[in-house]
Amino acid sequence: xxxxxxxxxxxxxxxxxxxxxxxxxxxxxxxxxxxxxxxxxxxxxxxxxxxxxxxxxxxxxxxxxxxxxxxxxxxxxxxxxxxxxxxxxxxxxxxxxxxxxxxxxxxxxxxxxxxxxxxxxxxxxxxxxxxxxxxxxxxxxxxxxxxxxxxxxxxxxxxxxxxxxxxxxxxxxxxxxxxxxxxxxxxxxxxxxxxxxxxxxxxxxxxxxxxxxxxxxxxxxxxxxxxxxxxxxxxxxxxxxxxxxxxxxxxxxxxxxxxxxxxxxxxxxxxxxxxxxxxxxxxxxxxxxxxxxxxxxxxxxxxxxxxxxxxxxxxxxxxxxxxxxxxxxxxxxxxxxxxxxxxxxxxxxxxxxxxxxxxxxxxxxxxxxxxxxxxxxxxxxxxxxxxxxxxxxxxxxxxxxxxxxxxxxxxxxxxxxxxxxxxx
Amino acid sequence: xxxxxxxxxxxxxxxxxxxxxxxxxxxxxxxxxxxxxxxxxxxxxxxxxxxxxxxxxxxxxxxxxxxxxxxxxxxxxxxxxxxxxxxxxxxxxxxxxxxxxxxxxxxxxxxxxxxxxxxxxxxxxxxxxxxxxxxxxxxxxxxxxxxxxxxxxxxxxxxxxxxxxxxxxxxxxxxxxxxxxxxxxxxxxxxxxxxxxxxxxxxxxxxxxxxxxxxxxxxxxxxxxxxxxxxxxxxxxxxxxxxxx
Numbered sequence: 001x002x003x004x005x006x007x008x009x010x011x012x013x014x015x016x017x018x019x020x021x022x023x024x025x026x027x028x029x030x031x032x033x034x035x036x037x038x039x040x041x042x043x044x045x046x047x048x049x050x051x052x053x054x055x056x057x058x059x060x061x062x063x064x065x066x067x068x069x070x071x072x073x074x075x076x077x078x079x080x081x082x083x084x085x086x087x088x089x090x091x092x093x094x095x096x097x098x099x100x101x102x103x104x105x106x107x108x109x110x111x112x113x114x115x116x117x118x119x120x121x122x123x124x125x126x127x128x129x130x131x132x133x134x135x136x137x138x139x140x141x142x143x144x145x146x147x148x149x150x151x152x153x154x155x156x157x158x159x160x161x162x163x164x165x166x167x168x169x170x171x172x173x174x175x176x177x178x179x180x181x182x183x184x185x186x187x188x189x190x191x192x193x194x195x196x197x198x199x200x201x202x203x204x205x206x207x208x209x210x211x212x213x214x215x216x217x218x219x220x221x222x223x224x225x226x227x228x229x230x231x232x233x234x235x236x237x238x239x240x241x242x243x244x245x246x247x248x249x250x251x252x253x254x255x256x257x258x259x260x261x262x263x264x265x266x267x268x269x270x271x272x273x274x275x276x277x278x279x280x281x282x283x284x285x286x287x288x289x290x291x292x293x294x295x296x297x298x299x300x301x302x303x304x305x306x307x308x309x310x311x312x313x314x315x316x317x318x319x320x321x322x323x324x325x326x327x328x329x330x331x332x333x334x335x336x337x338x339x340x341x342x343x344x345x346x347x348x349x350x351x352x353x354x355x356x357x358x359x360x361x362x363x364x365x366x367x368x369x370x371x372x373x374x375x376x377x378x379x380x381x382x383x384x385x386x387x388x389x390x391x392x393x394x395x396x397x398x399x400x401x402x403x404x405x406x407x408x409x410x411x412x413x414x415x416x417x418x419x420x421x422x423x424x
Numbered sequence: 425x426x427x428x429x430x431x432x433x434x435x436x437x438x439x440x441x442x443x444x445x446x447x448x449x450x451x452x453x454x455x456x457x458x459x460x461x462x463x464x465x466x467x468x469x470x471x472x473x474x475x476x477x478x479x480x481x482x483x484x485x486x487x488x489x490x491x492x493x494x495x496x497x498x499x500x501x502x503x504x505x506x507x508x509x510x511x512x513x514x515x516x517x518x519x520x521x522x523x524x525x526x527x528x529x530x531x532x533x534x535x536x537x538x539x540x541x542x543x544x545x546x547x548x549x550x551x552x553x554x555x556x557x558x559x560x561x562x563x564x565x566x567x568x569x570x571x572x573x574x575x576x577x578x579x580x581x582x583x584x585x586x587x588x589x590x591x592x593x594x595x596x597x598x599x600x601x602x603x604x605x606x607x608x609x610x611x612x613x614x615x616x617x618x619x620x621x622x623x624x625x626x627x628x629x630x631x632x633x634x635x636x637x638x639x640x641x642x643x644x645x646x647x648x649x650x651x652x653x654x655x656x657x658x659x660x661x662x663x664x665x666x667x668x669x
Contacts, residue, residue, distance in 0.1 A: 062474070073473065073538075106525055114526055175523050177531070182478060183471070183538020184502060187518040187525065220501060260475070 016338055019399055022298055023342025024349070027395035030291050031350025032381070034284060034390045039358065039382035041280045045237060045273060047200050050137050051123075052100075053270040054229025055237050056093075056245055058082070062259035063226060070100050072181050072219060072226050076262055079225045085253075086228065090245060094133045094233060097225035099124035099215045103178030103186075105158070105208060107166050116166050120158070120208040122178070124215030124225075128152065137231060138209075140196065146170050147194030153214055159207040160195040170194050176208070180220035188218035199377045228262075239277070242266035291394055298402070318413060328407050335403035336396070343395025350391055357381035447558030447574050453597040454590075455551045457626045462487050465651040466497075471539045472642035480537050489550055491662040502537065506667045507546075514547055517667035524667050533584075539644040540613065540636035544584045552576065555583055566591045566600040567618075585612060596620065596627035611637050624653050 049055055059067060062074040076082065079097050086095045101122040109115035126132040127140075127150055135141065140149055145160040147170030156174075163169070172192050180186045190210065197204055216222055230245075232238060249264040268274035317327055361380035445453075463486040470479050481498040492509040496502040504519035514527040532543045549555055556576035564571055571591040578586050586607035590599050602615040619631035628651065635643035660666060 073475070104531065106523070108523065112523060175521050175525065177525060179534065180501075180538070182473065183535045184480075185505075185516065185518075185534075185537070187516075187521045187523060189521045189523070 016341075019335075019338045020342040020345070023339055023395045023399060024346035026291055026294075026398065027343045027346025027391035028350040028353075029346075029391075030288060030394060031347050031387055031391035032353055033287055035350070035354035035381040035383050035387050036357065037280055037284055037287075038384060038387075039354075039380045041277070042382050043379055044276065045267065046235070048271055048273055049231065049237065049267055050139075051198070051200060051203055053267045053273065054096075054227075055232050056230040056242050056264050056266050057270065058086075058228040058230070058249070058262050058264045059226065060260045061254065061256075061263045064263050064265060067227075070102055070226065072099065072101055072179070072221065072224075073183055074260070075099070075181060075221060075224045075226045076228065077224050077260070079223055079228065082228065082253075082262060086230070089249075089252075090230065092233065093230040093245075094137075095228055095230050096126060096132075096134055096137075097212055097228050099212055099219065099221060099226045101178050101215065101219060101226075103176050103208075105162070105166070106175040106177055107168055107172065108175065118162055118166055118206060120162065120176070120206045121203070122176070122208045122210065122215065124210050124212040127209065127211040128213070133231070137235075138198070140209075143196040143198050145195045145197050147192075150193055150211060153211060154189070154191055155193045156190040156208055156210040156214070157194045157196050158192055158209075159204045160197045161204050162206045162208075163192070163195040168192065176218060178219060181224060182220060184220070186219050188214070190214070201377060237267055239266065239268050239274075242268065288390065288394060291398075301402075301406075314410060315413065318410075324410050324413070328410050331403050331407045331410075332400065335399040339396040339399040342399070343392045346395055347388065347392045351383060351387060354381040354383050354387060358383055445560075445572075447560045448553060450560065450572055450574060450592055450597070451553045451556070451558040451576070454592055454599060455553055457597050457628070459489060459550050460653040462654055462657050463651060464655055464657065466649040468647040468649055469537065469539055470645040470647070471537070472644065473538065474641050478538075480539075485657050485661055487657055487662065493661050493666065496537070508662065508664060508667055509547060510662060512547065514543060515664060515667060522668070524664060535636075535639075540634040540639060540641070541644060541646075542584075542636075545613075548584065552588075555579055556588065561589075563594075564591060566593075569596075569600060570594045571600055581607075593620075593627070598627045598629065613637060621648075623651055626653075 060074050060076050104117050105120045106114050107116045125134040170193050174190055176188050178186045246264045246266050254263045255261040358381045361378040363378050466483050468481050482494050482496045484494040486492040490511050494507045496505040506517040508515045515524050517524045527543050536543055558574045558576050560572050561575045562573040574590045576588040585604040587605045589603040591601040593600055600617050604613040606612050614635045616633045617629045620627050621630045630648050632646040633643050
């Protein structure tokens with residue numbers, strides 16, 4: 001039966017080519033857009049998580065309220081003790097203390113007088129430990145443009161754009177001017193040993209990356225940190241687990257009447273990322289629903305046209321005594337073959353393009369020169385296990401639904417009228 | 425009847441006394457008391473932050489209104505930090521970095537040593553009548569002292585505070601309270617002089633509470649430990665080279 005139908009489809013291209021092309025185009029678009037939207041969303045989430053929010057972030061309640069202003073005077077104290085508690089209570093997470101700070105980087109001339117200055121956005125992280133997860137999270141090895149990664153205290157990295165702006169090369173001494181935790185002016189000398197480019201405009205404009213120990217010394221933040229960020233070990237954000245963790249942590253450590261008690265906030269409740277996650281999820285669902293609906297309409301129409309074109313054929317088949325149910329089923333089987341071939345070809349094509357964009361990406365750097373949001377300049381698609389069937393399943397069923405609806409017309413044919421119709 | 429007469433006489437006398445001075449003349453007298461050829465003083469600044477208080481001690485040498493040199497004596501982290509003001513320029517030296525950095529631009533608006541004062545406040549011309557015109561708007565009692573209330577309006581737009589409201593002690597010609605406003609009318613800083621003392625025949629603030637209204641916290645207390653007027657100050661002190669010594 002299948003062989004018979006297959007031959008029919010191959011030999012009568014008008015019956016198969018157009019429907020297959022439609023299903024293929026639809027499946028391709030679904031797979032590609034699903035991978036692209038997912039990839040861009042993933043890039044955006046990861047850029048935010050890696051540089052700012054973590055998958056969860058712990059701050060003092062007071063710091064959390066004014067986090068945009070980097071109020072290190074409200075930073076967490078007793079960080080070592082808190083880190084021990086976190087590692088004990090949530091061993092499945094990577095916990096990292098960080099200090100974010102603003103300041104000025106002053107480059108001296110040969111007389112140690114100011115030669116040039118530029119504002120910097122500082123990030124104090126566990127940098128000196130070769131095995132520090134920060135190196136992988138911030139992708140420091142790949143981000144390195146010139147020089148090397150810091151190996152000892154007092155060595156820092158700055159963004160390549162900033163180095164070019166200040167006209168300096170690695171190996172140069174610089175003075176950081178900032179504020180201590182107590183608001184006094186903080187001045188500390190550092191050796192710039194390398195320049196980095198993260199591919200995130202907001203960071204690349206003026207980042208200074210230093211070891212957290214050096215930053216604690218410079219900003220008078222002994223055993224203190226602005227924030228502790230937590231990451232799932234596989235770097236994939238899971239909102240339900242993060243929310244559960246938030247509840248248990250805050251119930252244990254956070255006190256409403258103590259503005260300096262720690263408070264955990266999951267990624268979805270920071271920087272409007274929750275809304276963005278929900279929005280892209282909805283957009284994705286909407287897009288697939290629209291695809292299935294439109295495809296069904298188009299293929300229903302195709303089925304109707306085919307039925308009209310094959311009006312005579314179906315009539316003859318019925319006149320020869322073929323049961324209406326049999327004719328109907330054969331059309332359904334045909335549509336399944338069309339759906340399978342089209343959906344398979346469309347999915348393969350969509351996956352191929354998505355894989356290419358997953359590796360190479362598209363550089364939107366030119367459009368983000370003044371961007372302040374944390375998003376990678378190179379946006380990539382992301383192929384996930386769901387990508388393999390997200391276009392295939394609707395592609396397979398859309399012609400089926402279309403044919404099922406249009407095929408009902410077979411049951412409206414009157415056997416007594418057939419010869420009269422065939423005479424025409 | 426006698427009481428009514430007495431009150432009338434007091435009221436008339438105070439009106440007559442008020443009319444004796446215009447706003448600008450009162451301001452002149454205030455400036456006269458606050459400025460000297462030279463000043464050498466040791467001060468303590470207690471910064472009451474959200475997490476607690478800390479005390480910063482310093483010694484300053486001031487010549488006229490253009491030159492000043494400050495060395496921080498405590499706490500240990502700030503010890504040896506120096507600041508030099510020459511005209512409208514300000515440099516700071518930190519012993520940890522052995523660097524002299526010019527403080528300019530937006531840093532001038534930042535907090536001085538974490539206090540409620542900014543570098544801009546430190547740079548301000550102490551002669552208020554150079555930058556403001558004054559108008560007497562009323563009379564009030566501050567800490568049981570009769571005061572004139574003066575409204576100061578900036579003569580130029582290049583000032584940190586567009587308007588000020590000051591309460592001047594009628595007898596001692598010393599400011600006892602001050603509100604500083606932005607051009608929008610927003611209250612930026614308040615100053616309350618809670619103690620005064622007399623040195624070399626002039627009344628001078630001994631304890632001042634500064635409060636930056638845009639910051640949370642309980643303000644900064646400035647306590648003048650000692651002050652000498654018109655003592656000789658060697659000129660080399662007001663040079664960048666001295667910052668490193």
